[in-house]
Amino acid sequence: MTLPASDAPRYRSTRAPGGDGVPFTRALRAGLAEDGGLYLPTHVPPLPGDWHEAGSLAELGARVLPNWIGDLPREEVERAARDALALEVPLVPLSDDRWVLELTHGPTLSFKDVGARTMARLLDAALRRDGGRATILVATSGDTGSAVADGFAGMERIDVVLLYPEGRVSPLQERQLTALREGVRALAVEGSFDDCQRLVKEAFRDPALAHLPLTSANSINVGRLLPQSLYYLWAARLLADARGVRPDEAGDLVVVVPSGNLGNLTAGLLAHAAGLPVGRFVAAHNANDFFPRFLGGRAEGYDFPATRPTLSNAMDVGAPSNFERLDALLGTDAARRVWGTSVDDADTLARMKTVWEEDGYVACPHTAVGLEGLARYRADAGAGAPAIALATAHPAKFPEVVARALPIAPPTHPALEGLAAGAERVERLEPTLASLREALLDGR
Numbered sequence: 001m002t003l004p005a006s007d008a009p010r011y012r013s014t015r016a017p018g019g020d021g022v023p024f025t026r027a028l029r030a031g032l033a034e035d036g037g038l039y040l041p042t043h044v045p046p047l048p049g050d051w052h053e054a055g056s057l058a059e060l061g062a063r064v065l066p067n068w069i070g071d072l073p074r075e076e077v078e079r080a081a082r083d084a085l086a087l088e089v090p091l092v093p094l095s096d097d098r099w100v101l102e103l104t105h106g107p108t109l110s111f112k113d114v115g116a117r118t119m120a121r122l123l124d125a126a127l128r129r130d131g132g133r134a135t136i137l138v139a140t141s142g143d144t145g146s147a148v149a150d151g152f153a154g155m156e157r158i159d160v161v162l163l164y165p166e167g168r169v170s171p172l173q174e175r176q177l178t179a180l181r182e183g184v185r186a187l188a189v190e191g192s193f194d195d196c197q198r199l200v201k202e203a204f205r206d207p208a209l210a211h212l213p214l215t216s217a218n219s220i221n222v223g224r225l226l227p228q229s230l231y232y233l234w235a236a237r238l239l240a241d242a243r244g245v246r247p248d249e250a251g252d253l254v255v256v257v258p259s260g261n262l263g264n265l266t267a268g269l270l271a272h273a274a275g276l277p278v279g280r281f282v283a284a285h286n287a288n289d290f291f292p293r294f295l296g297g298r299a300e301g302y303d304f305p306a307t308r309p310t311l312s313n314a315m316d317v318g319a320p321s322n323f324e325r326l327d328a329l330l331g332t333d334a335a336r337r338v339w340g341t342s343v344d345d346a347d348t349l350a351r352m353k354t355v356w357e358e359d360g361y362v363a364c365p366h367t368a369v370g371l372e373g374l375a376r377y378r379a380d381a382g383a384g385a386p387a388i389a390l391a392t393a394h395p396a397k398f399p400e401v402v403a404r405a406l407p408i409a410p411p412t413h414p415a416l417e418g419l420a421a422g423a424e425r426v427e428r429l430e431p432t433l434a435s436l437r438e439a440l441l442d443g444r
């Protein structure tokens with residue numbers, strides 16, 4: 001057995017900047033720090049010299065991820081990375097100086113597969129070491145639920161319980177959530193998404209459930225954050241290949257991130273801190289515009305507005321939960337590193353159309369928010385550096401929006417067509433803690 005990396009970071013709360021921190025797997029199992037803050041690494045380990053020679057995202061992960069994790073054996077982390085990250089992540093050219101990194105080829109067709117699959121395998125490794133089980137409890141309205149269900153399904157020591165608002169997710173999303181999976185229960189709550197979130201929070205605080213090994217897998221978990229930083233490196237490597245230069249001599253990039261909870265952007269900033277040459281990140285938000293207003297000096301930190309529903313609904317977040325982490329990471333440097341913009345639904349649909357007409361590319365509404373953000377950034381700052389925009393979901397997940405934007409039949413995807421034929425299982429739940437308690441204690 002190879003020993004863990006001795007110079008790997010520990011994880012400390014954003015509210016205890018001078019603290020010693022805890023080992024990785026404690027941060028992984030806790031989600032939120034005890035003082036209510038978010039975990040950040042005590043230092044950023046340097047990239048291994050050979051990172052840009054990796055031939056796949058999985059191989060890159062196996063080289064880089066163990067340096068971030070000090071308390072699991074190196075080969076366990078390598079195995080988790082090779083298994084979880086065996087996903088196709090192509091860099092698709094749109095024009096001479098714009099590329100799209102497609103994070104849309106995982107089993108549930110959004111970038112959330114990357115973090116969920118890796119977190120599942122790291123948690124499984126921690127449980128095999130420590131003994132015991134975990135029950136992942138998540139409230140979901142969009143891509144997180146299906147990615148978590150798929151990523152954690154079949155793990156011997158892990159159960160998953162998903163709560164979603166009945167009748168308030170699209171039929172396609174509902175089929176993705178309720179597809180029969182080993183160890184996964186889907187609970188359709190007779191209420192709103194806010195009811196689901198409230199129930200999850202209450203369950204975590206409920207003394208009657210304190211003996212259950214409840215764990216959260218939302219985007220503040222370091223187990224999702226760290227693996228997401230890997231595809232930024234992978235993108236830089238692919239771009240260097242495409243342009244015939246060495247990654248470390250490629251000069252600065254512009255990286256565009258369609259953002260909601262700001263987990264994805266935070267992961268990019270970690271990759272940058274580790275040595276990825278990025279000149280500017282573009283944070284492209286929909287009408288939920290707290291962060292762009294903050295960057296422009298037009299919003300006070302932590303004064304969050306209510307959430308507004310939009311066509312790019314996976315980014316409908318009024319109060320981004322990773323803001324505290326990003327703030328701790330960047331401080332007064334935020335506006336120099338990140339350029340932000342807010343794109344409304346009309347401009348999202350217009351950009352979907354332009355990108356289809358000019359570049360022959362069908363973008364999902366979230367990806368279109370990013371591409372509109374890039375166009376605005378270049379209008380402001382000039383073209384110059386090559387740009388990579390993250391494609392965060394496959395357009396086949398949003399047929400209604402595609403049909404509104406483009407004069408073509410929306411694309412389909414075999415992973416979604418297969419769902420219609422597959423078995424489903426769902427339980428109904430009244431929106432009360434008593435009902436959730438009963439469901440959880442009932443067991444499987």
Ligand SMILES: *Cc1c(COP(=O)(O)O)cnc(C)c1O
Pocket residue numbers: 110111112142143144219258259260261262263264265314315366392393
């Ligand atoms: C979750 C999600 C986002 C937003 O990512 P954050 O990490 O929350 O900023 C963007 N696009 C899609 C398709 C998503 O599912």
